Amino acid sequence: MGLSGFDHHDRAGSGALDAAAALRRQAPQRLRAALGSRPVAAVRSFVVVLGVWWGLSLWNANPIQLPAPPAVFAALANVASDGELLENAMISTGRLALSLVIAVAMAVPLGFWMGMSRRAHAYIDPVVEMLRPISGIAWIPLALFIFGVGDTLPVFIMTYVAFFPLLLNTIAGVRGVSRRLVQAAETMGVSRAAIVRRVIMPAALPSIVVGFRLAFAGAWAAIVAAELIGAPSGLGFAIEWYRQLLMTPKIFAYIMAIGFVGYVCDQLLQGLQRRLTPWTDRSRG
Amino acid sequence: MSAASAREATPKLRFTAVAKEFVAPRTGKRTLAVTDVGLSIEAGEFVCVVGPSGCGKSTIMNLVAGLDAPTSGTITMDGRPIAGPGADRGVMFQDYALYPWLTVSQNIGFGLENGTPGRGLSRAERDARVRHFVELVRLKGAEDKFPHQLSGGMCQRVALARLLANGPDVLLMDEPLGALDAQTRLILQVELLRIWGETAPRAERKTAIFITHDIEEAVFLADRVVVMGTGPGRIRAILPIDLPRPREEGTRADPRFAALTKQVWELIRDDAYQAIG
Ligand SMILES: Nc1ncnc2c1ncn2[C@@H]1O[C@H](COP(=O)(O)OP(=O)(O)OP(=O)(O)O)[C@@H](O)[C@H]1O
Ligand SMILES: [Mg+2]
Numbered sequence: 001m002g003l004s005g006f007d008h009h010d011r012a013g014s015g016a017l018d019a020a021a022a023l024r025r026q027a028p029q030r031l032r033a034a035l036g037s038r039p040v041a042a043v044r045s046f047v048v049v050l051g052v053w054w055g056l057s058l059w060n061a062n063p064i065q066l067p068a069p070p071a072v073f074a075a076l077a078n079v080a081s082d083g084e085l086l087e088n089a090m091i092s093t094g095r096l097a098l099s100l101v102i103a104v105a106m107a108v109p110l111g112f113w114m115g116m117s118r119r120a121h122a123y124i125d126p127v128v129e130m131l132r133p134i135s136g137i138a139w140i141p142l143a144l145f146i147f148g149v150g151d152t153l154p155v156f157i158m159t160y161v162a163f164f165p166l167l168l169n170t171i172a173g174v175r176g177v178s179r180r181l182v183q184a185a186e187t188m189g190v191s192r193a194a195i196v197r198r199v200i201m202p203a204a205l206p207s208i209v210v211g212f213r214l215a216f217a218g219a220w221a222a223i224v225a226a227e228l229i230g231a232p233s234g235l236g237f238a239i240e241w242y243r244q245l246l247m248t249p250k251i252f253a254y255i256m257a258i259g260f261v262g263y264v265c266d267q268l269l270q271g272l273q274r275r276l277t278p279w280t281d282r283s284r285g
Numbered sequence: 286m287s288a289a290s291a292r293e294a295t296p297k298l299r300f301t302a303v304a305k306e307f308v309a310p311r312t313g314k315r316t317l318a319v320t321d322v323g324l325s326i327e328a329g330e331f332v333c334v335v336g337p338s339g340c341g342k343s344t345i346m347n348l349v350a351g352l353d354a355p356t357s358g359t360i361t362m363d364g365r366p367i368a369g370p371g372a373d374r375g376v377m378f379q380d381y382a383l384y385p386w387l388t389v390s391q392n393i394g395f396g397l398e399n400g401t402p403g404r405g406l407s408r409a410e411r412d413a414r415v416r417h418f419v420e421l422v423r424l425k426g427a428e429d430k431f432p433h434q435l436s437g438g439m440c441q442r443v444a445l446a447r448l449l450a451n452g453p454d455v456l457l458m459d460e461p462l463g464a465l466d467a468q469t470r471l472i473l474q475v476e477l478l479r480i481w482g483e484t485a486p487r488a489e490r491k492t493a494i495f496i497t498h499d500i501e502e503a504v505f506l507a508d509r510v511v512v513m514g515t516g517p518g519r520i521r522a523i524l525p526i527d528l529p530r531p532r533e534e535g536t537r538a539d540p541r542f543a544a545l546t547k548q549v550w551e552l553i554r555d556d557a558y559q560a561i562g
Contacts (some may be wrong), residue, residue: 082554183352184382189372189401198399202386279431281387 009277067249075249076256084238085253089261092223092234095151096265099158099219100212107163107215108208111170112196115204121171128167136161136222140229153230154223161222162215169211173204206277213269220262293366296325297455297492298349303358305344318344319518322358323451326510329490333503334511337556341518342496343379346457349494350376356529362455369413372401375453377461380495381444383432390428392443396451418446422474423469437464445473449480455492456481463498474506475533482530500553504533504545512552515559522552 050069057068067075079085114121136157147153177200185195227236235258242250303322308315313552319341326332334342347353348360351370360367362374375396385394394415397403419428422442432440441464450454461477462500464469482490497503503510507526514521526545536542 052358134402180378180380180382182385183350183370184376184378185395185400186352186370187350187374187376188396188399190396198395199384202384205386217431226498277386279433 007177023170026284064248065244067252069099071249072252075247076253079238079250079253085257086232088235088238088254089257092227092236093261093265095154095171096158096216096219096223099155100162100216102159102165103162103215103219104212106159106168107166107211111167111208112174112200112204114167115171115174116196116200128164132164132168136218137225140226144230146228149230150233153237154226154234157230158219159220162219164217165214166211169207169214170204173207173211174200176207178201206280209273213266213273216265216269217262219221220258220265223255224258297328297330297362298324298326299361300324301359301361303345303355303360305341305348305353305555306356314340317517321519324520324523326398326492328492329482329487331478331493331495331506331508332495332511333507333509334496334513335498335500335503336513336518336521336553337515337559338436339518340513340515342513343459344388344518346376346459346494346496349455350374352376355379360469372396372451373453374455374457375448377444377448377449377456377458379459381432381440383440383443383447385432387429388407388429389415389424389443390419391437392432393418393450395447400451400487402451402453412448418450421449427463438466438469441465442469442473454491456491456495458494459496460498461495461504469500474502478506478530478532500546500549504542504549505536506530510545510549512549514553514556521556524552
């Protein structure tokens with residue numbers, strides 16, 4: 001009652017004055033909304049982290065262990081401007097992309113087979129379960145003997161790491177396909193092959209896409225270790241290079257770059273996920 | 286002439302002493318869903334099945350669809366045992382079974398696009414067919430929505446349109462209008478009778494099995510109402526509905542309509558009370 005009375009009074013006022021008053025009333029709300037928005041919240045968190053970091057570096061007073069933020073940002077600007085950061089980032093993401101392509105090409109068809117055939121599952125699953133707990137990093141020394149230092153080693157390690165989440169999510173996706181949806185297709189005279197293509201594949205896709213994001217996250221985490229030891233280039237190699245030169249600010253610059261590239265890729269993948277499987281996004285009207 | 290009499294001799298669908306028992310895969314627990322089902326359905330007949338929840342209506346529909354096999358007894362279609370699912374028997378499932386990754390139009394056109402019903406149709410003909418049934422179930426404007434963006438009643442209409450768009454010879458419908466508002470329901474009952482072939486000569490009609498909880502709906506639509514009971518599921522009675530066709534609004538005012546409705550209710554009342562405890 002009270003609210004509607006106020007409204008009525010408001011509308012009765014003269015137009016221009018009214019609009020100005022409305023604006024004044026809205027202003028603090030808008031400011032509050034802007035302060036609470038995501039970018040602002042992110043900046044706020046960064047400021048806090050930066051403050052703590054600076055404090056710690058002053059207290060520690062050992063720039064080899066922990067340089068102050070200005071030194072790191074100067075190093076970042078340095079490696080960024082002379083192009084080596086971009087070059088190494090391109091090399092690493094290129095390896096990542098290649099590994100993910102290989103992992104998808106192997107894990108997804110295998111996952112479909114294992115998901116649809118009990119027999120295949122019974123044969124292959126024990127091997128998978130035995131290999132899966134072994135970290136990709138454990139294979140690096142052996143891979144060094146086999147592949148030596150070069151492109152192959154990090155690609156092999158990342159493919160290995162990406163393979164399992166993709167495989168397991170594909171199997172789960174295929175097995176989780178509603179029987180009802182397959183039956184419905186059967187009553188419409190859809191052939192076996194078309195059921196796989198038109199029902200099982202799309203029904204399993206959301207789970208496979210989730211597997212792909214997990215595969216990416218795992219592979220990106222493993223790349224540093226792989227390149228640290230087994231590659232003559234890339235972001236991981238750069239960290240190791242500057243460690244030997246005792247240039248900690250540049251190490252930090254590369255660590256930040258790894259975090260940043262990973263974040264950007266994950267955002268891209270989330271966008272891809274929304275595009276590929278819009279029906280799983282229940283929040284959108 | 287001889288072909289016609291042969292057709293009359295073999296019913297479209299014949300159930301002989303059909304029983305279906307489910308065995309739970311892990312525990313081995315047995316559930317006798319239906320037993321002792323004997324029924325012949327003529328080509329062009331509209332049969333409604335009513336009965337309390339859990340009496341085996343969906344089970345019987347799955348058996349006719351070929352999605353399940355009877356534990357004992359036989360079901361034949363045109364004299365041949367049912368061997369598996371096929372597009373000659375279209376099914377509308379109780380839970381709709383819509384494809385969540387497809388839009389309304391794509392769901393309705395799924396069978397035309399990927400199954401046998403679309404054979405020999407050009408792209409334009411398929412599209413026209415889909416559009417026709419979108420309009421029939423009053424979903425114009427929602428064609429490009431996904432199932433999760435629809436209300437329950439809208440999903441049900443998509444499922445009905447998909448069934449009808451495939452144009453099967455035998456229509457198997459599991460509570461196809463149950464989620465609709467009363468007005469839409471009455472409109473679609475009449476439309477359904479038209480598509481089934483109410484105004485066509487008997488030989489051109491489709492064969493329909495229509496499961497419903499609504500007794501008036503059953504009496505309004507059916508040539509015969511099959512009343513089922515529980516414990517275990519079986520046929521309790523089969524009631525011929527001799528109301529004139531085409532049925533229309535006036536049919537409900539017919540005193541025979543009221544009498545038949547009452548008769549069906551009396552047949553299932555005891556079971557219905559038992560079912561709710
Ligand atoms: N796959 C199954 N496994 C075990 N029991 C089942 C299975 N399907 C159905 N049943 C049992 O068979 C009986 C009949 O089920 P059905 O789904 O045919 O009932 P209904 O008449 O369609 O009921 P409603 O009106 O609620 O849909 C029930 O007791 C049910 O528990
Ligand atoms: Mg049912």
